[in-house]
Amino acid sequence: MIELLAERFNFIIVIILMMTGLYAVIATGNLVKRLVGLSLFQTSVFLLYITMGKVFGGQPPILPEYGGGHGEGYGDEGAHGTGDAAHAAAGDAAHAAEGVLQQAADALTDPVASTQAHAVLDGADGVGQAIYSNPLPHVLILTAIVVGVATLSVGLALVVRIRESYGTIEDEAINSADYAVDRGEAGR
Amino acid sequence: MESFDWTQLLDYALMAMLLAVGVAIVRLRNLFAAVMLMGVYSLLSAAWFVSLDAVDVAFTEAAVGAGISTVLMLGAMLLTAREAEPVKAGRHWAALAVVLATGAALFFAIGDMPAYGDPNAPANAYVGLDYIIRTPQEIAVPNVVTAVLASYRGFDTFGETVVIFAAGLGVMLLLGFGGKKPKKEGGE
Amino acid sequence: MNPHLVLRVVSKLLIPIIVIFGFYVHFHGDYSPGGGFQAGVIIASAVILYALIFGMGAAREAVPAWFVRAGSAVGVLIYGGTGFVTWLLGGNFLSYDMLDPESTHHAGQHLGIILVELGVLTTVFSVMVVIFYTFASRAPDIPEEEW
Numbered sequence: 001m002i003e004l005l006a007e008r009f010n011f012i013i014v015i016i017l018m019m020t021g022l023y024a025v026i027a028t029g030n031l032v033k034r035l036v037g038l039s040l041f042q043t044s045v046f047l048l049y050i051t052m053g054k055v056f057g058g059q060p061p062i063l064p065e066y067g068g069g070h071g072e073g074y075g076d077e078g079a080h081g082t083g084d085a086a087h088a089a090a091g092d093a094a095h096a097a098e099g100v101l102q103q104a105a106d107a108l109t110d111p112v113a114s115t116q117a118h119a120v121l122d123g124a125d126g127v128g129q130a131i132y133s134n135p136l137p138h139v140l141i142l143t144a145i146v147v148g149v150a151t152l153s154v155g156l157a158l159v160v161r162i163r164e165s166y167g168t169i170e171d172e173a174i175n176s177a178d179y180a181v182d183r184g185e186a187g188r
Numbered sequence: 189m190e191s192f193d194w195t196q197l198l199d200y201a202l203m204a205m206l207l208a209v210g211v212a213i214v215r216l217r218n219l220f221a222a223v224m225l226m227g228v229y230s231l232l233s234a235a236w237f238v239s240l241d242a243v244d245v246a247f248t249e250a251a252v253g254a255g256i257s258t259v260l261m262l263g264a265m266l267l268t269a270r271e272a273e274p275v276k277a278g279r280h281w282a283a284l285a286v287v288l289a290t291g292a293a294l295f296f297a298i299g300d301m302p303a304y305g306d307p308n309a310p311a312n313a314y315v316g317l318d319y320i321i322r323t324p325q326e327i328a329v330p331n332v333v334t335a336v337l338a339s340y341r342g343f344d345t346f347g348e349t350v351v352i353f354a355a356g357l358g359v360m361l362l363l364g365f366g367g368k369k370p371k372k373e374g375g376e
Numbered sequence: 377m378n379p380h381l382v383l384r385v386v387s388k389l390l391i392p393i394i395v396i397f398g399f400y401v402h403f404h405g406d407y408s409p410g411g412g413f414q415a416g417v418i419i420a421s422a423v424i425l426y427a428l429i430f431g432m433g434a435a436r437e438a439v440p441a442w443f444v445r446a447g448s449a450v451g452v453l454i455y456g457g458t459g460f461v462t463w464l465l466g467g468n469f470l471s472y473d474m475l476d477p478e479s480t481h482h483a484g485q486h487l488g489i490i491l492v493e494l495g496v497l498t499t500v501f502s503v504m505v506v507i508f509y510t511f512a513s514r515a516p517d518i519p520e521e522e523w
Contacts, residue, residue, distance in 0.1 A: 029272075051240060
C-alpha cells in the first residue's frame, strides 16, 4: 500500500492541489478570487497531465540532429551545416532507420514489450540515443495554457461588467440585488 | 529506480512550495496578494515542468502564467475590488465537505493509475512513442512537440487558435472595442 | 517629472531584445523549445511592458488598436489559408508535404509548420494585446487612495 502510493506520489500531490483550487472556487464568494481558484485548479490539471507523460531517465522530446537522411535539409537552411559527411551517410542511415521503425512498431503491438521499443530507440541512429518523455501531453497542455489565459480573460471581463452593473463582486450581494429587483424593491 | 535520482529532491522541494503557495492563495483575503501568489504558483509549476522534461510547456507557463495572466488579473482587479469578504462558516464547512468527498474519490482511484515515470504506462507506450519514432522520417523536425503540434495535430491547433480568437472577440464585445472613446485615453 | 527613469531606460533597452527573442523563439521552434504560442505571448509581453512603463497613449501609437484587432483575425486566416493552399495543391487540409512535393527532406513540412505557427503567433500576439488594451483603457472607478 505504502509502496503503491509512493510510486504514485505525483497523483497525490496533484489531487491535493486540485482540491485546494476547488475549495477556493466553492467557498469564496468573491468572483475574482474564484477565478484565481479556477486557475489554481487548471494549473494542477496541467501538472497531472505532464507528470503522467514523464518517463524515468527520459529527456525532453527534442531529437538530436540526426545526421542521416535529413542532413541536407539542415544544410539548406544553413543552420546545421553538417556537410558532406551527412550526405554520405544518408542512404545507410535511412535504411537503418526504417528497419528500426518496423521493429519498434512490432514492439508497440505488445504493451509489455514497449520497454523493448524504448530499448530499440536507444540503438536507433535515426532517432537518437536516448529515452524521451512522452511529447503528446506536452502538446495538449501547451495549447491549453494559452487557451486557458484567453478564457480566463473572458471571465475577468464578465466580472468587470458585473462590477459595473451591480457595484460589487461578492456573489451574495449580487444575489440579494437580483432578489430585490424581483420583489420590485429596487431603486435601480 | 535502481539508483537514487537526486533530481527527485528538487521535485519534492517544488511540490512542497506549490502546496504552501496554493494554501496561502486560498487563505488570503487580499486579492492583490492572491493574484501575485498565483504568478508565483505558475512560475513554480513551470520550474517543475522543466524537471518533468516538458520544456515547451514550462516556457509557455512561465510566459503566460507568470506574465500575461498576472497582468490581466491585476488589471481586472483594478477595475473591481481589492479585498475579498471573509468566507462564511457554513460555506467553509460545506466546501470542505465537497472537497474532501471529491478528494477521497480521486484518491481511491490512484491505485488504478500507472506508476510515476513508468515507460510502459498506456499513456507513454502507444501513441506518444509512435510520434517520437515517426517524426524523423515523416516530418524531419527535431522538436517532436512542434511536429505534433503543427503537423500531426494541426487540426487541433487550428481549433485552439480559433478559440483564442473567439476569446479575444468575447472580451472586446464585453468591454467595448476600445480606442473609439478618447476620454479614457492615456491612462496611467 | 519622471519618477521612473531607471525603469524607462532599462525597459527601452530590453523591449527590442524581448521582441527579437520572440521572433527567435518562433523561427527556431523546429529545433528548440518554442513556437508560435510562446513567441506570441513573449512579443505581446513586450508591448504590455511598453504600455506599463510609457503609458497607454504611447503604446497605442506604437501598436495601434486597429492593428491588433485585425491581426487576431488575420492569424486565423493565415492558419486556415495554409490548409486551404494544400487543399488547392491536391492534398488534404493541412497536409504540408504538398507545399513542396519534390523535396526529399520534407521541406514542405518545414514551410507549412512555420506558416501555421506564424498564424498562431499573429493571433496569440494580437489577442493578448487586445485583451490588455480593453482592460487597460477602462478607467478604474475606485479612487487611487483606496490602495
